[in-house]
Amino acid sequence: xxxxxxxxxxxxxxxxxxxxxxxxxxxxxxxxxxxxxSSEELAQAAGVRSxxxxxxxxxxxxxxxxxxxxxxxxxxxxxxxxxGLTQDWPVAIVGMGNLGRALAAYSGFATGGxxxxxxxxxxxxxxxxxxxxxxISPMTDLALLVRERGITIGVIATPAASAQSVCNAxxxxxxxxxxxxxxxVLVVPDDVDVRRVDLSTELHVLAFHEQRKSLxxxxxxxx
Amino acid sequence: xxxxxxxxxxxxxxxxxxxxxxxxxxxxxxxxxxxxxSSEELAQAAGVRSxxxxxxxxxxxxxxxxxxxxxxxxxxxxxxxxxGLTQDWPVAIVGMGNLGRALAAYSGFATGGxxxxxxxxxxxxxxxxxxxxxxISPMTDLALLVRERGITIGVIATPAASAQSVCNAxxxxxxxxxxxxxxxVLVVPDDVDVRRVDLSTELHVLAFHEQRKSLxxxxxxxx
DNA sequence: GCAACTTTGTGCCCGCGTTCACAAACGCTT
DNA sequence: AAGCGTTTGTGAACGCGGGCACAAAGTTGC
Numbered sequence: 001x002x003x004x005x006x007x008x009x010x011x012x013x014x015x016x017x018x019x020x021x022x023x024x025x026x027x028x029x030x031x032x033x034x035x036x037x038s039s040e041e042l043a044q045a046a047g048v049r050s051x052x053x054x055x056x057x058x059x060x061x062x063x064x065x066x067x068x069x070x071x072x073x074x075x076x077x078x079x080x081x082x083x084g085l086t087q088d089w090p091v092a093i094v095g096m097g098n099l100g101r102a103l104a105a106y107s108g109f110a111t112g113g114x115x116x117x118x119x120x121x122x123x124x125x126x127x128x129x130x131x132x133x134x135x136i137s138p139m140t141d142l143a144l145l146v147r148e149r150g151i152t153i154g155v156i157a158t159p160a161a162s163a164q165s166v167c168n169a170x171x172x173x174x175x176x177x178x179x180x181x182x183x184x185v186l187v188v189p190d191d192v193d194v195r196r197v198d199l200s201t202e203l204h205v206l207a208f209h210e211q212r213k214s215l216x217x218x219x220x221x222x223x
Numbered sequence: 224x225x226x227x228x229x230x231x232x233x234x235x236x237x238x239x240x241x242x243x244x245x246x247x248x249x250x251x252x253x254x255x256x257x258x259x260x261s262s263e264e265l266a267q268a269a270g271v272r273s274x275x276x277x278x279x280x281x282x283x284x285x286x287x288x289x290x291x292x293x294x295x296x297x298x299x300x301x302x303x304x305x306x307g308l309t310q311d312w313p314v315a316i317v318g319m320g321n322l323g324r325a326l327a328a329y330s331g332f333a334t335g336g337x338x339x340x341x342x343x344x345x346x347x348x349x350x351x352x353x354x355x356x357x358x359i360s361p362m363t364d365l366a367l368l369v370r371e372r373g374i375t376i377g378v379i380a381t382p383a384a385s386a387q388s389v390c391n392a393x394x395x396x397x398x399x400x401x402x403x404x405x406x407x408v409l410v411v412p413d414d415v416d417v418r419r420v421d422l423s424t425e426l427h428v429l430a431f432h433e434q435r436k437s438l439x440x441x442x443x444x445x446x
Numbered sequence: 447g448c449a450a451c452t453t454t455g456t457g458c459c460c461g462c463g464t465t466c467a468c469a470a471a472c473g474c475t476t
Numbered sequence: 477a478a479g480c481g482t483t484t485g486t487g488a489a490c491g492c493g494g495g496c497a498c499a500a501a502g503t504t505g506c
Contacts, residue, residue, distance in 0.1 A: 011431075013462095014463060016431050021408065040483085046408060047408035049464080050483095052463095054486090057485090066470070066472045066482080067473055082431070083428075084433065089426070108406055108421075153433065179426065185268075193429060199332070199420070201244065206400040206418060207312055208234075209400065209416045210375055210400045213399060261453065272495070275494065275495080278455080280454095280455090281456070289453050289502045290454075
């Protein structure tokens with residue numbers, strides 16, 4: 001009845017953000033040899049409410065069996081398909097400082113179709129040095145390698161000072177999805193997606209809540 | 224008229240998440256020798272709308288001057304105070320793999336009262352080795368050092384397999400704010416805050432949007 | 447000292463996301 | 477085959493956060 005090919009459109013952003021976690025939880029469950037889970041079990045493993053899980057999954061389609069639960073392998077496949085993990089995603093990392101090197105070596109990278117296809121650094125003196133079995137390329141080769149290797153995702157792991165120019169180079173080369181580790185807001189065209197990961201911001205938020213905990217002189221709200 | 228001490232309560236989470244960015248934008252502005260900014264200028268530097276910036280700041284208090292703007296240094300101080308950055312925050316990092324070492328060396332750590340007070344690894348063989356001028360301590364010293372050095376924030380940079388046990392040890396030692404880089408949902412008591420940073424999740428979300436860009440056979444929505 | 451201009455602070459509305467409540471659907475037992 | 481228990485899928489209510497419009501308040505110029 002329902003169309004087979006990726007049917008659903010307009011999956012809410014909030015749902016998309018949780019799908020990777022569901023996928024990870026499913027992987028855990030599968031590793032334990034379990035082939036079927038209820039929304040309640042899976043939700044607990046993913047740290048959300050079961051109703052939320054079911055509503056999220058409902059945006060993908062009806063892949064559960066009422067009275068039983070979800071078939072682990074099948075659901076994992078459907079989520080992977082929705083996220084686009086059934087295809088290969090070559091990634092470029094720019095900035096081979098401590099962080100860039102750690103990212104290049106990060107094993108979690110390998111999960112779900114991603115792989116480091118090239119690494120770059122603005123310091124031409126580093127060119128040729130090996131990082132996780134890959135030679136560091138100079139920025140002048142960026143456009144060429146992006147084209148040759150079909151790179152669609154760029155990771156910026158440079159200092160803040162050079163992040164915008166590196167970003168411009170990536171966009172110029174045709175990369176439209178960026179993961180930014182530099183502590184600044186990048187300016188990009190509308191069709192480019194940027195996600196930012198900032199250690200400093202996370203620490204600040206933690207400090208805020210920690211402060212609230214230590215000085216509760218008034219206002220005893222739940223949180 | 225208005226009380227001087229940290230007056231405002233219940234700052235929305237969404238606002239708190241943006242305050243660090245405002246602080247960074249203010250720092251940039253200050254570096255350019257500017258002493259006063261309008262909400263419009265500052266908002267642009269922080270990548271938000273000016274109305275949003277003003278509403279966010281209104282939760283802290285009235286620190287702007289109508290017809291003029293905000294005094295850069297004063298506003299930075301007030302945001303710092305709201306976030307709790309006027310005090311010192313000793314941080315412990317657990318897991319001295321590639322990522323842990325990169326984090327320990329990360330300069331952005333130093334901003335706003337944070338500093339790495341101790342680093343740990345479950346591998347006792349690493350004990351004593353220097354990372355960013357700090358000797359790696361064995362996990363058996365965790366409780367002692369947390370107490371001695373007043374550590375309130377813990378960073379988990381271990382593999383997923385050991386993350387939960389490390390988390391338990393940190394919580395047991397009295398740490399109530401955690402930054403988790405391991406790809407799993409930690410189980411913690413209600414009074415413990417956990418923020419998670421996951422490269423894999425970010426890549427998945429990017430892949431989703433990238434996929435949507437490449438295959439636009441139907442539905443020409445704005446996004 | 448007054449008027450015109452500028453910029454902040456905020457009340458109100460709207461849209462998104464989360465949760466609740468419940469009906470629909472499935473397996474199992476008798 | 478029919479009923480019972482279980483679990484999914486979803487319509488509806490609710491609450492939070494963002495953006496608009498505007499009043500309040502301050503500055504500048506004359």
